[in-house]
Amino acid sequence: MKPVALGLVVCALLAPLGAGAADQYREQRIKTAFLVNFARFVTWPPITFRSATSPIELCILASDAFGVVLADVAKDKAVNERPLRISRVFRAEDLRGCHIAYLEDAAAAPRNLAGLANHHVLTVHENDATQPNGVMRFYIEDNRIRFEVNLAAARREDLQFSAKLLGLASIVEQ
């Protein structure tokens, strides 16, 4: 949907103000968009789907800011002929049945990632360092979001990455 200007009373100064306020979740919006995009370029083992039409589960373990952002994301997304279901979860254990798991808490990432190993989950974390159990990692460079793929972890989780995605990522083997 497009933004709605609710500026009914004249508020030339506050209108800019509104924009500033509305933009406070920009980083979360961009990351959410990345996560949705990743689903298009990764293939999961068939065992992770109950049927040919069961959805790809994208799960977000994150602060309330993501909750605000997710409310704005269209609910009827489809990826490679499967519906994409996005949900926010509140405990690391709940990430196990997911295809993509985003872990916002950088400090807790090593522990949370260890619990997800060998569940065929495309994990995306925020730790400052590559994690042996983490498949992907976000980092910021030059005020832009970048992502890293840990090929060793991807192979262990049996995830197939498209060449296009790998071409845009920075690659590590750990």
Next chain:
Amino acid sequence: MVESCIGWGKRWRGAVQIALLAAACSASPMASAEAAEEPPRDLTDLTLEELLDLNVTVRTVSKRAVPLKEAPAAVFVLSGEEIRRSGVRTIADALRMVPGLLVLRITAQSYVVTSRGFPGEKLEVFIDGRSVYTPLTSIVFWDVLDTYMPDIDRIEVVRGPGSILTLWGANAMNGVVNIVTKHSSRTTGTEVSGGGGNEERSFAALRTGAPVADAAHARFYVQTRHRDSSLCGENTTACTPGKEAPDDQAQVTAGFRTDWDYASARSLTLSGDAYTEHAGTVSAASQAQSRQQDTEQNGGNLTAHWDADLGQSGKLSAVAYYAHYYRFLPEIFLERRDTYDLELEHRLPLGERHLLTWAVGARSTHDETGGRPLFAIFDPARKTLNTYAASVQDQVRLFDNGELTLGSKFEHNDFSGSELQPGIRLGWTLGDGAYTWASIARAVRTPNRLEDGLVINCVDNNCGPLVTPALYRQGNTDMKSEKLIAYDLGLRLWRQGGWSADAAVFFNDYSDLKSSEARTASAPFGYYANTLTARSWGGELALGVPLASWASMRAFYNRLRIDVQREPGSTDTINEGIIEGSSPEQSAGLQLSLQPRGDVSVDTFVRYVDELPAVFTPDYVELNTRMAWRPLASLELAVVGENLLDSEHPESGSPASGRPPGTANKIQRSVFAEFRWTWR
């Protein structure tokens, strides 16, 4: 609040009634805009390459969309998330968390909200662009200003004159509060919530939203609340000292909002609410303990917003609304009001450096007052007020770092005629993480129905045994507008993603302030005039500190001094003390938000308010806290405690002199549990 409306009622209980009338009233207005420059909220249709190219933080989304930190005014935005996590049940209680605002709860359901002194008046309040103060008394009835709280996107507050910020400026002298609800595409799904406790006896709400057509969404809510009484003061004669006051409140509200984004850059929003409330009389008239009738209120509104982005030709928006409102305080007064409002605004970029904004509006409001027997009568009993407003302003970019805003508002009203409210603002970026601003503005508060035509109806001994039963006219048809020249200065410092500090100082020079002059030495009631001047100065400091990824802290401190002077010849010996002594010299707040686990959050808010000598209210510290747990993604359970440090405390007493301390109603400690269940 209109404490000062009865300057001459010294020894008479009638004074208390008027003070109560004032207390029963509580009001304010402002509106603003969710900027049309806002980027798309849903970025998921962008390609990876496009995403890799996006900046994480955005200094200027477009040339004109400055972040909050670079707004040239004393501005604060309270997010819907902060409101939800605080556990507050009313909009007025949420405003306690805003630096520079003073919120006084007078009875169980009535509040006074103030910015920079003069409790209850000189504050403009808008909800989705609709002004909600009553032209009868210039105050906002906060108890019926209600919506489903989780649907509030944010509350924007500007301290200081909103005169070049808003089209309507009649009441925006000391500040503007703008409540913005969420776009209906963000409230799809069904939500059921409810709870109860010792003071918030019970509350329940249902809200459901869905896409209704291509690019159109809608939501609907209905909610009820039942609030318990406050406690009678130990020295009051209006109710039994130390017992529950007859001011408990029951309310039902329902409303809807639809948003239709019908073309690439056009949108139409329709919204409306309706409510009905029954509450005990705010404080029964002294002789009326035997007949505790309910205050009755009901009302509703219907609002349409239309927005169009015309590209090179700027942005055009229009709003039209109708609002109906009825309030009956047995034995005190009755007001029935219908308001029609139409506004048009155009923002036009001129070249690289200018943004010209012009707006026009017209408002017509018709009231009926009366009923019998009533204490406050209005002459004439029915009146239609027509107001026409226009504003024009230019924002000019200076060099690379500055922005100058020059503008004025023009308004014609039926009381004081034409009013001019010019202002100038300068904002300057001092580097990465530092910004300063300054402004000088003229603002007015136009007279209201009370000041123009209030008549005190003394019958049946209701003004006290010493007052001869008669009609005493207190209104003055020659009332002028109150005037203000305001000087403001501010500085903001911040570290990206880290701490922030926001400081603002002000000096306000008021003239022609409302006063109460003696008619004769022996007459019990005087009449309104404009014989006071005042100077006020002070400032607010707000800090934000992220402590850890799971913990953050906010704090604020407010300072205020008011010095009122009588003009030569004035006989008003009362309002000087009332104005100076009914706002706290200092107040402060500290907010701590913790999320120790993903599914657990703990939020605590401590506030301090200095003594209010004119209303016999000692200083106090109070603490609110909310602990929430999400056992399931769809379910949240919480326990909330409010005013936990004292079993009861008064927030504002009656200003009538001669009344002993301890007559104010006391607000009690409150604990309640709540749940919220959401289906997508």
